[in-house]
Amino acid sequence: MRVAIVCASRSGNTERLAERARAALGDALVNDVEAADVVLLGSWCDKGGLAEELAPALPELSGKRVFVFGTCGFGGSQDYYDRVLDRYQAALPDGAEVIGRFMCQGQMPPSVRERYVAMAERDPERFTPMIENYDRALGHPDGADLAAFEAALRAAGVLG
Numbered sequence: 149m150r151v152a153i154v155c156a157s158r159s160g161n162t163e164r165l166a167e168r169a170r171a172a173l174g175d176a177l178v179n180d181v182e183a184a185d186v187v188l189l190g191s192w193c194d195k196g197g198l199a200e201e202l203a204p205a206l207p208e209l210s211g212k213r214v215f216v217f218g219t220c221g222f223g224g225s226q227d228y229y230d231r232v233l234d235r236y237q238a239a240l241p242d243g244a245e246v247i248g249r250f251m252c253q254g255q256m257p258p259s260v261r262e263r264y265v266a267m268a269e270r271d272p273e274r275f276t277p278m279i280e281n282y283d284r285a286l287g288h289p290d291g292a293d294l295a296a297f298e299a300a301l302r303a304a305g306v307l308g
């Protein structure tokens with residue numbers, strides 16, 4: 149099986165997942181999407197959906213088996229991850245077959261916490277939970293996230 153990876157990552161979180169996939173794939177990895185049987189499509193979560201910079205890469209996923217994955221800032225809820233993944237999936241062209249999905253939390257830059265702290269002074273009920281979420285996200289994706297991602301790839305039959 150030939151597997152290509154298409155990934156958009158701004159601050160490196162989603163790229164860490166892609167790196168893990170590259171290491172696990174070894175010789176199955178190919179650079180050319182056209183030559184691939186399976187494409188791993190990774191994205192940071194941009195306003196609840198797939199990163200816009202991936203738009204030019206999407207048409208060639210038609211006819212491919214696709215594993216969608218990513219990282220997002222809000223964690224702790226599989227329902228939320230599923231909603232984001234549904235949005236990713238909805239961006240795929242007709243004829244792309246989703247064979248697996250994975251989402252985990254990814255840490256955010258310190259400027260985000262500073263903004264939450266300032267806003268919590270005016271609206272603590274709303275922003276204190278967001279500060280707590282920010283703090284929980286630090287260090288993610290961590291080793292357990294990477295192992296869970298590799299297990300999801302294996303369960304989807306992407307890794308031998």
Ligand SMILES: Cc1cc2nc3c(=O)[nH]c(=O)nc-3n(C[C@H](O)[C@H](O)[C@H](O)COP(=O)(O)O)c2cc1C
Nearest residue numbers: 157158159160161162192193195196220221222254
């Ligand atoms: C402009 C912008 C919009 C974002 N929108 C969301 C969002 O709607 N939901 C969410 O959970 N995280 C959101 N995030 C957080 C990122 O998706 C998250 O930190 C992700 O792990 C970044 O991945 P990367 O390091 O691969 O770029 C947003 C981040 C930025 C910069």
